[in-house]
Amino acid sequence: MKSSRLVSILLLLQTRGRMTAAQLADELEVSVRTVYRDVEALNAAGVPLYGDAGHAGGYRLLDGYRTRLTGLTTGETEALFLAGAPGPAAELGLGAVLAAAQLKVRAALPPELRAHADRISGRFHLDAPGWYAAADDTPHLSAVADAVWNSRVLHVLYRRWAEPTDVQRRLEPYGLVLKAGRWYVVAGPGPRTFRVDQILELTATGEEFSRPGDFDLAAYWAAYQRDFHQRLYRGEAFVRLAPGVRLPRAVDGPTDEHGWTLARVPVESVEHAHGEFLRLGTDIEVLEPVELREKIARTVAELAARYGGAAEDSGD
Structure with missing residues (x-):
């Protein structure tokens, strides 16, 4: 040590x-x-x-003194090559640069650590986007990245969900974040968060801005995510879950004699929870809120009537 x-x-x-x-x-x-x-x-x-x-x-x-000693351990070498995600680097226009850097690092490693690096590259591949989400079209990503790096102001036409949807914005881009395959730019004043794929038009200016010296991108993003989830899940449902069924963010309670678990689940809204809980079919029973329980009961009754009538028609 x-x-x-x-x-x-x-x-x-x-x-x-x-x-x-x-x-x-x-x-x-x-x-x-x-x-x-x-x-x-x-x-x-x-x-x-x-x-x-x-x-x-x-x-x-002493001025001019440099050491070539890296002190990399086996674990540090493995982590270094795992961190080099080729997809995001290529999106930022740094694919060739990343490949060259990894080649240089690999050449400088002693043989035993080089072997570990080769094992990492051959056995682990990082692919951030989800299966069912189409890749975002981010034609302005490289321009945003350049503005982040050089502290240059951007003027953008940005599409948001609320009316009016298309708005002009002046951005002082502090940093870029890749979350679940989607790029976000954190920009002042504020700061605020913008999806890069929702930038419709972009004008790069020669105007420079001063990035706040105390701004911490990782700390901001962690706080932003906490606030997002607090605003997103404003309600709560009380449910029974069949044996073996678990829900994300659910706080499990006691289990009854039939193996069903009582749980409290944060929900966005009655409408959203209605669709999500119906996916579980008979593996869930909503106890509260009453509004959600009754809405699911009405849907189930309508489905039973619809499919029951179909079954009778086919029997004739």
């Missing part, structure tokens, strides 16, 4: 420049005292690392 930590300190200072002992300790999840000992060990090994005292001080490497 210590050798891995020494490599991490070296690489952190190489990529980030000056860092304090406290910053290194936070990054590596160790004590400041441990960082002091590790720095002494690096100095003893001949690494040109020195510290500056004072408010703006910290540790840094």
Whole structure:
């Protein structure tokens, strides 16, 4: 563990420049005292690392010093090659760049790690989009990605679900997110989230904007998803589920003597839950809300009447 930590300190200072002992300790999840000992060990090994005292001080490497040591473990190598998703990279116009980068990394690996990388490439393939969803047409994706990278303002004609559907928007694109095969751009002011495939027209401008220094794309997206689900599932249904049946997001309760499980299920609306629960046929019984139970009962009665009449006609 210590050798891995020494490599991490070296690489952190190489990529980030000056860092304090406290910053290194936070990054590596160790004590400041441990960082002091590790720095002494690096100095003893001949690494040109020195510290500056004072408010703006910290540790840094001698100017121009670079190490070719990567310190990659077997697991880190496998994760690196798993992370290289060729489909999204190609959509962003980076397919050839990704292939070249992986080739260079693979060539730099020792033989045993190269073998693990080859096993990953041969045994795992990442394909994000769902089976029953057609691929989104995103002709403006590369232009959006370029604006994200260069902090350039975009003027777009955007199609939304509410009236008026087609609206003009000025976007300051902070980042791109790929979710379930669909691209989203997070843009200011706000920030707000837009589907890239709903951009009908796009004009790239030479106007630059300043991306907020404290903006964290991953943290924003996590909060956005939590808020989305809270707004989406505003109701709740109380149901009985047949043995072995489980529903996403359901909170299971006790099981009765027949093996049926009582559960509370978040739902979008009575109409949406009506269609979703009918898919389960006789494996579910809705107890509450009464409005949903009665709506399903009416549908079942209509189906019984329709198909019962068909059966009688065929019998004649």
